[in-house]
Amino acid sequence: MSLAQWSITVLWIGLTLYVLLAGADFGGGFWDLFAGGTHRGRPQRDLIEHSIGPVWEANHVWLIFVIVLLWTAFPTVFAAVMSTLYIPLTLAALGIIARGAAFAFRKASDQLGQQRLFGAAFALSSVLTPFFLGTVAGGIASGRVPLGLAAGNLLTSWWNPTSVLAGTLAVGAAAYLAATYLCADARREVEHQLAEAFRRRALVTGLVLGAVALGGIAVLHADAPQLFDGLTHRALPLVISSGIAGVASLLLVLRRRYLLVRITAALAVTAVVWGWALAQYPYLLPPPARANITIAAGAANPDVLWATLIALAAGAALLIPSLLWLFMLFQRSQHGVKTP
């Protein structure tokens, strides 16, 4: 592989981790929004808060990682994406602020009124942010973002059938991931009623998500023929794997195999993220955008790519043991029985 290909691979791994980890955190907010009235929804909200609390900041760093790596390794592409998709990205950025701050504030406040206010801000922004990030992905994938500064259409680049589809899928995938993860968390806390509630939700969202994805095929066929072509040819194995993993997850949820379903659900989503990459390979900004650009052409100077990849490898050597320690601490505590 060339240096540019290594760089985009590392970037895509970061993106996948962001989608899987932070996606689930966003999904937690989605279920918070639909948890019902203040009293009825309380146990669910508590469970969501406990699951997200210690990890969301670390999960969130993946987004920063992706952004910084994009501007370092593919600077012209970064500039094109940020300037043309200015509107959804600003909205996503504001959503990220509102969500993080509101979550922290809700946890640290004790009055019902405030908790409701912060909670509503948290939940609403948890739904809007993935939607806007999804529209960005749709705009890029359907070839609506040309190279250059704000060279694309500032509205239709993200408000178009493919973008809306991608935004909806992003929200759906987040909700689905969260529901499956929460099943296991609820069971571990011996909250069987909650586990059942999230099981129902996982089933419903899984079915809806599958239906949207199937319907999406028609949308892509009409709106983004080149992406459709890529997905049905080069990326077809991944698309099929995603489908299989999705169906397997549903069956596993039905049989209450919550730990296994974490893996299959994550696989289903991962396959879509990598399917997208494969479908538009070797382009970073694919046609029909007039000024399209490939991975090789968009890459930064090789010296920069080297230095960055080495720095990241050194960083990983520090990070992996730290992360392991973090998770070990959590696992250890989880075996403890619940004190009254």
Place this chain on the structure above:
Amino acid sequence: MIAAAASPIDLFAARQQMGISLGWHIILACLGVGMPALTLFVEWRGWRTGEPAYQLLARRWAKAMGVLFAVGAVSGTILSFEMGLLWPAMMSRYGQVIGLPFAMEGIAFFIEAIFLGIYLYAWDRLPPRQHLLSGIPIVLAGVASAFFVVTANAWMNQPRGFDLTNGTVTAVDPWAAMFNPATPPQTIHMLLAAFMVSGFVIASVYAVALLRGRRDRYHRLGFLVSFTAAAVITPVQIAVGDYAARFLASYQTTKLAAIEGVYHTGSHIPLTVAGVPIGEQLRYGLEIPNGLSLLVGYSPNTLIIGLDRVPVADRPPVGIVHLSFDVMVGLGFGLLVLGLWLGVSWWRRRELPRSPWFLRTASLSGIAACCALEAGWVTTEVGRQPWIVWGQMRTADAVNPAPGLLTGLVAVLVVYLVMTIGTVYVLRRMARYHQLAAPQEVDAELGGAW
């Protein structure tokens, strides 16, 4: 809707938005750098002496840190978006040159987030010694991230490490870009500022409590530890500030000329305190004859390069830069005097000064330190104008040509206003009702992670 060129209004909006979000983030970032060290110090004292007051201080500061870190993290994320949303032309050309420090900063954030999670979450699960050790990476990562990001800013002042051919960057040496001549003065000055801000901000909280008559050991220690730390750093910071100014005298003469309002190159240049620029001269200020020449070269004959060496279009606005510099220096010396006051009183009778004016002033020291910090950044950033990358790219050429940046500014203003109110409100409640939990904390019986 297709973009044309950026209108002056949009350029103005983009600059305001960048300045406001950076100005907001930097306060949180300073607390993120300085507070972990202070917290670890009191935790260590508590462990060694077994004194409950220290242990309580450690717990409470750690909780506040949890909230501040969460808000600091999101406000920083916005900044990385804004680099591209507002200044795509700069990032398109130079993103790769300054990418390396930001990539390393990302690693530092990760470490910070992971260990903060451990530190707050596992307080009662780890033996005291291990818990203390788990806090050290937070301190190191905070210092490292501040260092990395300021090297990027230093590069904007002293762009190095790349070749430009027909407007595209060819050869890049990311290490030379990172360790440019502005890096030592700026990073040292910034890190010291972070510790000053943290110390004085915490000290003012306890000064208010002491003024209200809560003179128990807990409040006294809280005040003394944080205030002393900051007061000891202040003289060092002033010396480093002098170094930063000398650096400008040799490397960024135009900025120094704007700072001091020197319009005409020459020797025997006076130092003007305060004053307003009217027609190529600072009026109504206090003039110290030969002052600037003496400060820069220890001799009245030292030549000072004035603004007349560059075309009018390349000059930064003198009024703001000069005023904010004076504010920074004035506050720096004010804080120095305040620290000396405590020092003298402690030396004489091992006690806080008797005059209520000491605590009254000390309760403002946090705000003063923050103002000095902001004023310093305004000096640096506005003093670099009209360049975004000094001598290479103008701010007006870097901005996003998409219309509607003004709308973005308004939205950002509203969100930041709400976030400010929320942060202050929540921190005040935490100070009053101590059972409230930090966002990373989980009740002991409910462990959980995805």
